[in-house]
Amino acid sequence: MAIDVQPAVSPMLTVSDGAAAIDFYVKAFGAEELGRVPGPDGKKLFHAALRINGALVMLNDDFPEMNDGKSATPEALGGSPVTIHLTVTDVDAKFQQAIDAGATVVMPLDDMFWGDRYGELRDPFGHLWSMGQPMREVSQDEIDNAIKQHQ
Structure with missing residues (x-):
């Protein structure tokens, strides 16, 4: 039986407490847990x-011993240079849900x-997330003019 592999790009987040992160993502973003593989100590x-x-x-979880110490x-890195974007409907409610779960604005x-x-x-856990909801169609001319006004 052949395995059907679809091309994808998926973030892999390193966190200080994997179990707590899963709980947060379920509450904040309505995540569905698909599975977990515990480390040798059963905690991480x-x-x-x-x-x-x-x-x-x-x-x-963070394993410094597997990452050159x-x-x-x-x-640990002083922040994240990466933002994970979610395109959603009802962005006001979803944004507030994440705040209520413990995210900071x-x-x-x-x-x-x-x-x-x-x-x-x-x-x-220090990861950045953005949320957006398309509200209106905007022409390239409108975008260019708005950028000029912000310079």
Whole structure:
């Protein structure tokens, strides 16, 4: 039997507490846990898989001993240069749900010049998330003019 493999790009998040991260993502984003692989101590997770907003998101606990002795969490690195974006419906409710679950606001929701209602959050593990909901069609001329006005 052949295995059907579809091309995909899926984030793999390193966190300081995998079990707590799964709980947070379920509460904040309505994640569905697909499975987890515990490490040898039974406490840390070698691997976990979630479905968030229809997409696969993987995560693992931090194992510095498997990373040249270096921690790879956003906290240890002084933040994350990557933002994971969720296109959603009812962005105001979903954004508030994430806040209620423990996310902190990085950029409040606002109606943006490119046509989305958009905002950014930081989860309790240091990862950045943005949420957007398309609200209106915007022409390239409108975008160009809005950018010129912000310079």
